[in-house]
Amino acid sequence: MTEMMNEREAIESRHAVREYYDRKIEPEALEDLQREISRCNEESGLNMQLVTEEPRAFDSFMAHYGKFSNVRNYIILAGKKSLDLQEKVGYYGERVAIRAQMLGLNTCWVALTFSRRKVKKFFRPASGEKIVCVLALGYGTSRGLSHKSRTHSELCSVQGDMPVWFKEGMTCSMLAPTAMNQQKFRLTLTGPHSVRAEATGGLYSKIDLGIVKYHFEVGAGLENFQWDAVPEKKTAGKRSGTAISAESGPGSEEVLAAASASAGK
Ligand SMILES: Cc1cc2nc3c(=O)[nH]c(=O)nc-3n(C[C@H](O)[C@H](O)[C@H](O)COP(=O)(O)O)c2cc1C
Numbered sequence: 001m002t003e004m005m006n007e008r009e010a011i012e013s014r015h016a017v018r019e020y021y022d023r024k025i026e027p028e029a030l031e032d033l034q035r036e037i038s039r040c041n042e043e044s045g046l047n048m049q050l051v052t053e054e055p056r057a058f059d060s061f062m063a064h065y066g067k068f069s070n071v072r073n074y075i076i077l078a079g080k081k082s083l084d085l086q087e088k089v090g091y092y093g094e095r096v097a098i099r100a101q102m103l104g105l106n107t108c109w110v111a112l113t114f115s116r117r118k119v120k121k122f123f124r125p126a127s128g129e130k131i132v133c134v135l136a137l138g139y140g141t142s143r144g145l146s147h148k149s150r151t152h153s154e155l156c157s158v159q160g161d162m163p164v165w166f167k168e169g170m171t172c173s174m175l176a177p178t179a180m181n182q183q184k185f186r187l188t189l190t191g192p193h194s195v196r197a198e199a200t201g202g203l204y205s206k207i208d209l210g211i212v213k214y215h216f217e218v219g220a221g222l223e224n225f226q227w228d229a230v231p232e233k234k235t236a237g238k239r240s241g242t243a244i245s246a247e248s249g250p251g252s253e254e255v256l257a258a259a260s261a262s263a264g265k
Contacts, residue, residue, distance in 0.1 A: 007218045010101035011172050015144025017106035019069040023139050025052060029103040036099040037075065040092040046079035048096065049123055050137075056118045058136065066113025073137040074114075076123050081130055089132040090210020094176070097135055098214075106140030109133060109177050109211075111204055132207065149174045150183045158189040165224035166195070172219030176212045179204035185212045195220075196228040 005013065025033075030052065037048050051074055057063075058071035075096060077089045097107045111133040125131055156170055166189055173187060184202035187195055197213050199205035213227070 005102050007098055007102070008172070010098045011175055011215060011218055013143065014098065014101045014107070014175070014177075015146060016108040016177060017140035017142065017144045018067050018071075018108050018136065019141045020071055020073075020106070020136075020138035021141055022070055022072070025073060025105065025138065029105060032103055033096070033100055033105075037096055040095055044079070044088050044092045046077070046088060046092055047126070047129060048078065048092065049076045051076060051119075051122055054122060056121075057114050057134070060115040060118070062113045062115065066110070068108075068110075068113060068136065071114075071136045071138065074110075074119075075135040075137060076119060076131055077133050077135065078123070078125055078129055078131045080128050085130070086132060086204070086206035087210040087213075090207040090212075091214045092210075093133075093135060093207075094211040094214045097177075098218075100135075100137060104139070105137055106144065108136045109179070109207075110136055111179060111207070133204075147177075147181045155183060155185065156187045156189075162189070163192075163224075165220045169195070169216040169220030169225075172215040173212045176208070176215040178208040178211065182208070185209055187212075187216060190228045193225045194228040195225050196230055198230055 030050075034050055037050055040046065041048055051057075053072055054074070055070075055072045057074060058068045063071070075093070077093045079085050079089060093109070097109070100107050114134055114136075116131065119131060119134065123131070152170060152174075155174065156166075158166065166187075170187065173185070174183075178184070180203070182202045182205070184200045184205045185208060186198045186200055188198070190196050195216070197209060197216065199209040202208075
């Protein structure tokens, strides 16, 4: 049996995959993934659900427009409405996506190009809960492609020398998937062992921030730093307090075009 890759290796090899083989997920992989989902749900209070052998959510105009093909498995990322729901979904959803990668599976985050209506036939959110987005899942027909990245100086800020652990955290953060590959985040070294992570605006950037924080932790090592709170005024803005919802936010031609463009990178 081949040895399982570790989290860091999975982060390095993960790319969005939108086309899958018509192959059932191995029972051992399914069990392992289900255990990770249950652990994450318990830790976070989220309600993430694995759906297998269900092709309808990705059998829509939107999904084909987004270049998805043969998606038969997905993970619904849902939870109780709260100000930190989007960030939590990002953090724990990515933990599950990386576990899937370690198990030889491929994934793609999907906030827009799937049928929300069809997903709701299989999953009725409890009162006060909402579906934020889904993760397409399966054995990809390819491993995907590396995304283009903004530069270090655009994504982080450090006074003086950059500690090795911070650099490693940045390397993993730059590999994080973000909606439309926008990379609207900034990581700041605020003390010898403290880091502040901020979303700098843009659709779904709170989900992206959760994903980025998970990647940074894997790269930097939690033993080396702690997260610093973001000062209140820094998060204030036009959309302050109302995390952008997949239901209320996008839907415009512009967003669809951007999603489609990033699918064809
Ligand atoms: C929050 C979020 C939402 C996304 N929504 C969609 C989507 O609706 N349709 C799509 O084709 N890709 C979607 N993506 C995938 C991104 O386009 C992709 O992750 C990005 O281009 C970076 O590429 P990579 O994942 O290969 O690193 C989404 C990604 C994230 C993080």
